[in-house]
Amino acid sequence: MPETVVGSTHASTVKAREIGFGDAVREAIAEEMRRDPTVVLMGEDVAEAGTTFKVLKGLVEEFGTERIIDTPISEPGFTGIGVGAAMTGMRPIIDIMFGDFMCLIMDQVVNQAAKIHYMSGGKWKCPLVIRATMGATRRSAAQHSQSLHAWPSHIPGLKVVIPSTPADAKGLMKTAIRDDNPVVFFEDKISYTTVKGPVPDEDYAIPFGVADIKRAGTDITLVGTSSMVQVALGAAAMLEEIGVNAEVVDPRTTWPLDEKTLVESAKKTSRCLVIDEGYFRYGVTGEMASVIAEGAFYDLDGPVRRLGAKHVPIPFSPPLEDATVPTERDVFELARQMCNR
Amino acid sequence: MSTVAKPSKASAAGISADALIRMYRQMLAIRLFEERVNDLYTRALMPGLAHLYIGEEAVAVGICEALRDDDYITSTHRGHGHCLAKGADPKLMFAELLGKEAGYCKGKGGSMHIADPATGNLGANAIVGGSAGIATGAAFASKYLKTGQVTVCFFGEGALGQGVLYEEMNLAQLWTLPVIYACENNMYNEYTHFSETTAGDIIARPAAFGMAAEIVDGQDVRAVYAAASKYVERARRGEGPAFLQLDTYRYRGHHVGDIAREYYRPKTEEQHWVGQRDPVKLHSEWLTSEGIADKSTLDRITAELTADMDAAVEFATSAPYPDPSKVDDDVYA
Ligand SMILES: Cc1ncc(C[n+]2csc(CCOP(=O)(O)OP(=O)(O)O)c2C)c(N)n1
Numbered sequence: 001m002p003e004t005v006v007g008s009t010h011a012s013t014v015k016a017r018e019i020g021f022g023d024a025v026r027e028a029i030a031e032e033m034r035r036d037p038t039v040v041l042m043g044e045d046v047a048e049a050g051t052t053f054k055v056l057k058g059l060v061e062e063f064g065t066e067r068i069i070d071t072p073i074s075e076p077g078f079t080g081i082g083v084g085a086a087m088t089g090m091r092p093i094i095d096i097m098f099g100d101f102m103c104l105i106m107d108q109v110v111n112q113a114a115k116i117h118y119m120s121g122g123k124w125k126c127p128l129v130i131r132a133t134m135g136a137t138r139r140s141a142a143q144h145s146q147s148l149h150a151w152p153s154h155i156p157g158l159k160v161v162i163p164s165t166p167a168d169a170k171g172l173m174k175t176a177i178r179d180d181n182p183v184v185f186f187e188d189k190i191s192y193t194t195v196k197g198p199v200p201d202e203d204y205a206i207p208f209g210v211a212d213i214k215r216a217g218t219d220i221t222l223v224g225t226s227s228m229v230q231v232a233l234g235a236a237a238m239l240e241e242i243g244v245n246a247e248v249v250d251p252r253t254t255w256p257l258d259e260k261t262l263v264e265s266a267k268k269t270s271r272c273l274v275i276d277e278g279y280f281r282y283g284v285t286g287e288m289a290s291v292i293a294e295g296a297f298y299d300l301d302g303p304v305r306r307l308g309a310k311h312v313p314i315p316f317s318p319p320l321e322d323a324t325v326p327t328e329r330d331v332f333e334l335a336r337q338m339c340n341r
Numbered sequence: 342m343s344t345v346a347k348p349s350k351a352s353a354a355g356i357s358a359d360a361l362i363r364m365y366r367q368m369l370a371i372r373l374f375e376e377r378v379n380d381l382y383t384r385a386l387m388p389g390l391a392h393l394y395i396g397e398e399a400v401a402v403g404i405c406e407a408l409r410d411d412d413y414i415t416s417t418h419r420g421h422g423h424c425l426a427k428g429a430d431p432k433l434m435f436a437e438l439l440g441k442e443a444g445y446c447k448g449k450g451g452s453m454h455i456a457d458p459a460t461g462n463l464g465a466n467a468i469v470g471g472s473a474g475i476a477t478g479a480a481f482a483s484k485y486l487k488t489g490q491v492t493v494c495f496f497g498e499g500a501l502g503q504g505v506l507y508e509e510m511n512l513a514q515l516w517t518l519p520v521i522y523a524c525e526n527n528m529y530n531e532y533t534h535f536s537e538t539t540a541g542d543i544i545a546r547p548a549a550f551g552m553a554a555e556i557v558d559g560q561d562v563r564a565v566y567a568a569a570s571k572y573v574e575r576a577r578r579g580e581g582p583a584f585l586q587l588d589t590y591r592y593r594g595h596h597v598g599d600i601a602r603e604y605y606r607p608k609t610e611e612q613h614w615v616g617q618r619d620p621v622k623l624h625s626e627w628l629t630s631e632g633i634a635d636k637s638t639l640d641r642i643t644a645e646l647t648a649d650m651d652a653a654v655e656f657a658t659s660a661p662y663p664d665p666s667k668v669d670d671d672v673y674a
Contacts, residue, residue, distance in 0.1 A: 040485065066485070072515070077508025080474010081481050084492075087463060088413065088482040107505070111468050112475060120456035120464060121447035122671035156672050180674035 016167070016198035021191040022055035024166035024199050025131075028173035029056070029093065031203065033063055036091060039177060042069035042078050043095025043131075052097055053133070053192050075101050079108040079130065083182075086128040087116065091177055098140075099132040099186060102148045113182040114157030128182040129173075134162070135188040135227050135277060136314045136325050145314035145321070147226070147277040150284045152184040153254040159208055160254045161185045164229035166197040168252055171206030178205065188227040188277075195230070209256030213265070217247035220271040220335050223262060223288055224248055228275040228307075228326060235331035244339050254284055262288060263295030270301045271338050275326050280308030305334060356563060358633050364406050364562050365628060366642050368398040368621045371422045373650045374431055378421065378438065378452075382597045386658065387438055389451055394422030396592035399620035400525050401426035403565025404493055404585075407573045413461045413479045413492040415472035418453045419525075419591070420465030423495050428460040431650060435657035442663040443656075449663075449671065463492075470496060470503030473522075477509040480520035480582070491519045491576045493569075499530035501539055501546065510584070514550045519576035521569070522547070522584045525559065527591045532605045547584035559589030560618045563627075590614040 019027070033039045041059070043051070047070045050057030060068040071078040075096060082092040096105065109130060116124045134147035152158045159181055163169040169187065176183040188195075214229055215236050224232035229250045236246040249265050251258055266272040272292050276284040285306035292304050307326040315321050375395045381387040394401070397419075405414070405426035416423035424434060429445070437444025438452050445455050456464035463479055466472040476494030483490040500506055501524070513520050524543065528535050547554035553575070557568045565587060572583035592615055594600060602611070628634040 038486075072508070072511060074508035074512065076505040077474065077477075077512050080505060080509060081478040081512060082474075084463065084475035084478020084480070085482040085485070086478070087475065088479040089486055089488075090482045092478075107468060107471060108474055112466075112471060116456070116464060116475075117674050118671045119446060119450045119454040121445065121449050122674070123446070123458050124456055124464065125674040127674075159673075 014200045014202060016200050018196055019166055019199050021166050021169055021187070021195040022053060024170040025173055025187060026056055026059065027199070028170040029177070030059060030062065032174055032177040033067060038090045039093065040067045040069060040090060041093040041095060042071050042082065044071055044073055044097055046070060046095050051095060053189060055192060075104040076108055079105040080112070082128050083108055083113045083126060086113070086126045086182070087124050091127050091129075093129040093131060093177065096130060096132040098144045099134045099148050100143050100146050102132060102151060105130070106151070109152065109158070109182065109184070110155050114155050117181070118157060125180045126182050127180045129176045130182070130184045132184060132186055133189040134186045135190050136309065136321055137190055139316060139318060139321060141316040142313035147186070147309065149184070149186045149254060150278045150282070153284065153287070157182065159183045159256065161208070161252065162226040162254060163187070163252060164214075164224070164226050164250050166195065167199045168206060168212065168250070170199055171204050172208070172252060174205040175208055179208070186226065190227060206252070208253045209258050211249050211251045211258035211261035213247065213261070214250050215246065215248040217245040217269065219245045219269055220247070220273065220339055221265040221269045222246050222248045222331065222335065223272065223274040224250060225254070225276045225284060228277055231326060231328050231331055232275055234328035235335060238328060238332040239335055242336065242341050244335065244341060246335060251288070257288070257291065259291050259295065262292050266292045266296040266304070267299040270299055272296070272300065272304045273307065273331065273335055273338060274304065275307045275331055277309055277325060279311060280306065281311050283308055302338060305338060307331060307334065356566060360406060360566075361563070361628060362634055362638075364402050364566065365621070365624050365634070365639070366646065367402040367426055368562060368624065369643060370431070370646050370650070371398045371401065371425050372621055373646050374421060374425060374434070377435070377650055377654050379593070379597055381439070381654065388440055391438070391452055391597045392419040392595065393591070393593045393597065394419055396614065396619070397525060397527060397559065397589045398422055399562035399565050399624070400523070400559045400587045400589055401495070403562045404521075404523055404569040406566050407569035408491065408493065411461055412490050413463050413476070415463045415476040415492070415494050416455070416465035417472070417495055417497060418465065418467045419497065420453065420455060420495070424455045424457070424462055424465065427462050429455065429457060429462065431653035432656045435653050436660050439657050439660070440662060441657055441660040442667070443660040447663055447667065447671070470500035470506045472496070473500070473503070473506045473509040477513050477518060477520050480513065480518035481516065483519055484516070489577055491521065491573050493521045493523050495523045495525060497530070498524055498526040498528070498535045498539065498543065501543060502530070507546070510547060510550050510552060510582070513582040514552045517579065517581040519579070520582045521572055521576060522582065524584065524586050525589055526586055527589050529591070529595070529606065531595045532599070534605070543586050552582055552584050554584040554586070556586045556588065559587035560620045560623060562620055562624050590618065
């Protein structure tokens with residue numbers, strides 16, 4: 001896959017360096033760990049190995065095994081430790097190697113972490129970060145390829161981050177660690193090797209619930225999330241060649257959701273297509289499309305359309321797997337139809 | 342708190358007279374509290390479900406007597422006893438049980454979710470085994486932050502069927518965390534005898550992790566206190582977790598509505614535990630026979646607690662419900 005450089009409205013305005021997506025995540029964690037001694041990170045092979053994806057390489061050398069903690073292969077076990085430690089004075093980051101393993105930790109996340117603040121009438125807090133990966137096309141088959149960010153987005157009490165660029169990943173990870181609520185932070189694993197981008201030199205954090213216009217346009221709004229932001233930008237470049245000026249909006253967090261920016265962009269362009277890598281049915285695209293339809297209905301030229309992962313378990317064989325995820329060509333074709341070109 | 346003068350025999354079983362009388366008082370408080378819960382529930386004044394702790398009082402009281410105020414507990418669906426033993430105020434408990442604004446959780450938690458940072462109560466949990474992670478995580482934080490706190494994770498023997506418990510026990514032993522796993526073996530997972538759900542010996546399970554473990558008579562508050570003190574202090578010294586199997590019995594149904602129980606446990610068994618093994622009665626008889634408290638002292642405690650509990654019920658029943666507009670508060674910190 002070619003290396004893509006994705007810009008960001010924030011990063012383009014300040015002095016910046018170009019770094020990889022994973023580097024940005026690591027920098028954010030390292031800086032927060034320097035700032036706050038109660039931040040620890042635990043998960044499988046996170047210390048000397050620096051995770052299977054090598055994203056955290058070097059952290060254990062700086063912070064030691066007291067703070068970068070290798071665990072047994074017990075996702076519910078160490079996630080539960082994260083919940084309890086978060087309630088009692090720490091800010092743990094829990095590393096879930098593959099987002100598919102969300103299935104194993106759902107009780108800890110949904111019934112425990114998400115609910116304790118409300119159930120206790122606001123008395124206990126749970127400042128916990130769950131880092132998980134998402135994204136297909138690594139030929140990893142059905143149990144290592146899913147994008148399950150719709151699940152936590154469905155749950156009151158959780159916040160969910162799906163960054164698309166290094167600058168966003170860094171700024172949003174800092175906010176996640178400083179937030180007093182449980183935050184699930186999904187990193188597209190293809191982005192570790194394919195996405196580089198400018199990241200501000202200064203110390204910065206990006207607030208949740210603020211969408212970023214990754215490309216301004218006038219004819220159609222392409223709402224993209226995580227890896228689909230790059231797909232949308234690629235499609236926008238193709239659309240430009242046929243005279244369609246697409247706007248690409250990246251919500252950056254599924255909850256809180258910047259409904260205002262989505263609706264305003266759709267009102268402005270009068271057409272909207274939502275693209276997300278999660279399963280299409282009952283997912284993120286459905287929610288965003290209905291928010292936009294409710295808010296911009298009378299300004300739209302046609303129905304809000306959506307593209308998501310096919311409703312099949314992710315297959316192994318490359319031509320099959322590639323057919324499950326929206327591509328630039330898919331987005332281009334549908335957007336073109338929507339613009340009657 | 343008891344105000345009785347110390348009797349000549351100031352200490353027995355290595356426990357101060359104050360502590361011995363306080364444990365009696367706490368057990369009786371739980372008993373009287375739960376009887377009122379039963380009453381409120383059967384009079385349809387309490388919404389939801391009520392799982393009574395009657396019969397198991399010595400477990401919570403003996404263990405919490407061994408804890409510091411700032412130590413943590415996690416509790417269960419059958420949690421009123423744990424919360425009271427850790428210092429909860431009956432007024433705020435009843436208010437929570439009735440869904441009132443004045444309750445511990447502003448009415449948002451109810452009977453199965455009493456939580457209170459002020460008494461170190463990390464929360465009762467309605468997922469069987471659901472608090473094993475929270476308890477072990479609190480112990481992790483205490484060790485990391487070097488606070489010297491110990492956490493007790495209360496759970497019924499039904500939680501032995503939950504895999505996450507063993508993940509936590511493994512982690513706690515590996516990382517030498519100050520946590521006590523208190524397995525209240527009342528012998529029934531709802532309506533099923535534990536022998537039908539539990540292979541092998543319970544105590545062999547912590548042993549497999551190399552964890553200190555002991556079987557304790559959960560009807561004998563002094564035995565519970567002695568065992569708890571030993572392992573709590575050991576954990577506080579940084580010597581790691583422990584597992585206590587506390588053999589006990591719930592006198593009432595799984596919940597208040599579980600009245601016809603013969604299909605899963607014989608009446609004679611219930612009669613044996615109620616008649617011969619009642620923790621409150623056993624301890625009060627021991628206190629008088631040892632000359633640590635006389636009957637008039639115990640009667641006075643009963644009268645005080647009865648008045649307190651009645652006042653607490655009165656407080657809760659007359660307290661206002663939360664305004665419906667509060668429904669959106671406290672979702673996020
Ligand atoms: C994970 C889970 N499964 C099932 C239930 C329903 N349930 C509530 S209490 C209970 C039995 C619990 O038995 P035990 O742990 O021995 O506690 P006890 O009620 O005897 O105090 C069950 C099955 C639940 N709350 N959580």
